[in-house]
Amino acid sequence: MARDDYLMEKKSTELALLHTRRFLPLFITQFLGAFNDNTFKNALVILITYRLAEIDKLNSQILVTLAAGIFILPFFLFSATAGQLADKYEKSRLISIIKFVEILLMLTATIGFYLQNVSLLMLVLFGMGTHSTFFGPLKYAILPEHLQKNELIAGNGLVEAGTFIAILLGTIIGGILILHRYGEYIISAAVCMVAIGGWVSSWFIPKTHDYDSALQVRYNLIKETFRLIQYSRKRKDIFLAIIGISWFWLVGATFLAEFPVLVKDILHANENVVTFFLTLFSIGLALGSLICNRLLKGNIHATYVPWGALGITLFTIDLYFAATRADFSIANTIPFITPSELLQTINGWRITFDLLLIAICGGIYTVPLYAILQYRSEEAHRARVIASNNIMNALFMVIAAIVTLLMLKYGFTVMEVFLSVAIVNIIVVFYLQKLVHLTQ
Numbered sequence: 001m002a003r004d005d006y007l008m009e010k011k012s013t014e015l016a017l018l019h020t021r022r023f024l025p026l027f028i029t030q031f032l033g034a035f036n037d038n039t040f041k042n043a044l045v046i047l048i049t050y051r052l053a054e055i056d057k058l059n060s061q062i063l064v065t066l067a068a069g070i071f072i073l074p075f076f077l078f079s080a081t082a083g084q085l086a087d088k089y090e091k092s093r094l095i096s097i098i099k100f101v102e103i104l105l106m107l108t109a110t111i112g113f114y115l116q117n118v119s120l121l122m123l124v125l126f127g128m129g130t131h132s133t134f135f136g137p138l139k140y141a142i143l144p145e146h147l148q149k150n151e152l153i154a155g156n157g158l159v160e161a162g163t164f165i166a167i168l169l170g171t172i173i174g175g176i177l178i179l180h181r182y183g184e185y186i187i188s189a190a191v192c193m194v195a196i197g198g199w200v201s202s203w204f205i206p207k208t209h210d211y212d213s214a215l216q217v218r219y220n221l222i223k224e225t226f227r228l229i230q231y232s233r234k235r236k237d238i239f240l241a242i243i244g245i246s247w248f249w250l251v252g253a254t255f256l257a258e259f260p261v262l263v264k265d266i267l268h269a270n271e272n273v274v275t276f277f278l279t280l281f282s283i284g285l286a287l288g289s290l291i292c293n294r295l296l297k298g299n300i301h302a303t304y305v306p307w308g309a310l311g312i313t314l315f316t317i318d319l320y321f322a323a324t325r326a327d328f329s330i331a332n333t334i335p336f337i338t339p340s341e342l343l344q345t346i347n348g349w350r351i352t353f354d355l356l357l358i359a360i361c362g363g364i365y366t367v368p369l370y371a372i373l374q375y376r377s378e379e380a381h382r383a384r385v386i387a388s389n390n391i392m393n394a395l396f397m398v399i400a401a402i403v404t405l406l407m408l409k410y411g412f413t414v415m416e417v418f419l420s421v422a423i424v425n426i427i428v429v430f431y432l433q434k435l436v437h438l439t440q
Contacts, residue, residue, distance in 0.1 A: 304368065
């Protein structure tokens with residue numbers, strides 16, 4: 001630990017944190033977990049869409065929508081319990097237990113893939129959602145224990161960057177490998193090995209001392225969920241951070257869900273452009289998360305949060321005009337354009353830069369909010385506050401899906417949905433000014 005303290009004595013840097021035992025094992029564990037979640041989830045969605053739905057004569061669209069709901073449901077059901085357990089017990093031990101359960105889930109997934117049993121695979125998906133529900137409060141609550149105040153922004157930036165890259169890699173790899181001739185077996189082996197790797201890396205996470213073994217865990221799910229949210233509302237700064245983070249996930253979920261429609265119906269482009277945009281978005285979020293630490297220089301305040309939100313609005317508005325006024329003349333001769341053909345046009349480059357800058361602003365926007373949430377929460381209630389944040393995140397993402405569906409049903413285009421998000425986001429800019437004053 002002496003070497004760690006020396007490295008971080010004066011200034012927090014991402015590179016130095018990745019050389020410390022108090023951060024690196026946790027970073028690896030969360031990276032592998034996010035990768036596995038998305039590898040399995042996307043592999044299942046692709047498998048349902050192209051194979052299992054036809055075999056079982058089921059509606060693939062309904063199954064895919066059901067899969068999204070099944071994964072997010074545990075966040076509503078179990079976040080209150082997850083937060084209480086994380087505050088009651090030693091966190092590194094809980095993480096190891098959760099990671100061992102992930103191995104069991106992936107072994108069950110292997111059986112489901114082999115049998116091509118949709119019900120069993122959906123059960124595993126629910127289990128993975130539950131796994132993420134219990135891991136989330138631990139992941140964020142443990143950071144303030146192992147990192148100094150001036151390291152929290154850098155630590156959160158790395159965690160967010162790693163998560164976005166893991167989501168991207170998992171989504172792409174799961175989608176590509178599952179349609180291979182032996183795709184089910186390759187995916188099964190991959191997710192099992194990654195789960196074992198996450199379990200092993202969790203052994204090296206240093207123990208924590210900030211827990212209350214006398215805490216009485218209450219299992220009334222509905223009552224405790226409301227109790228958690230009410231507790232978070234008592235602190236204006238904390239609740240503002242939670243609302244800000246939840247709004248970020250609403251915006252992000254809207255963009256990611258509608259990328260395929262934007263690409264196919266607006267840009268007349270093929271599925272490789274969807275992958276290109278997902279890659280661009282994930283890299284942008286990762287870059288923004290890392291840039292944020294350089295801007296704040298280790299200080300925990302919300303100064304740049306409204307500016308990040310404003311950037312999201314401005315570049316989304318420009319994206320609207322770039323996409324709606326785009327004249328992809330090459331589309332007249334070729335059914336769907338490729339990424340290289342998209343980049344042969346000025347508007348193609350404009351759309352590309354808009355998406356990249358929206359994502360970078362998103363990273364700058366969200367990292368300080370997580371750090372504020374961690375640093376300003378009471379130690380004895382930190383995991384429960386983070387659990388209440390997870391509940392609100394899930395709620396906002398569900399709202400995003402419902403509102404988007406209603407808007408599309410009543411004749412809005414995808415780009416008009418994006419423009420609406422950008423306009424509402426202006427209100428968020430002014431709303432978050434309150435947090436700037438509270439954190440200065």
